[in-house]
Amino acid sequence: MSLLRALGLILAAGGGVFLPLGLKASEAPVEQLSEALTGRYADHTLWYIAGGLGAMIAGVCLALSPKQ
Template structure:
């Protein structure tokens, strides 16, 4: 097994002198996944809000259907949490 130059086999993530780049820590990976899932949920929310039944429901009641709202809320939470974790991960490295 070839060891990565970024991470020692003992979990130590210090960089060698003169080595540039960004470490992909566990925080960064979790943040990236949460951000991606949030973006996908926001896309689903946008697509669901454009559906004819959802448009009619919004016109009648003034709000989106329950599924569309869950997609929207989940997407916002995922994007915000993912961005916060990415920011935290990059500030630590």
């Protein structure tokens, strides 16, 4: 297994941990109230969701890239 493929799998796994954490945090009652009043989620929730999704996409791209 190449180093890029291993790094891609690690990134995808890390994103797979943070994305559900962010989605679960967005369903919390305080977060729902904050979103209803301000129209957006708290910064940490957005970072979990965006970071998890970005890490998953980058990890899959690295893992599936052709060998170098």
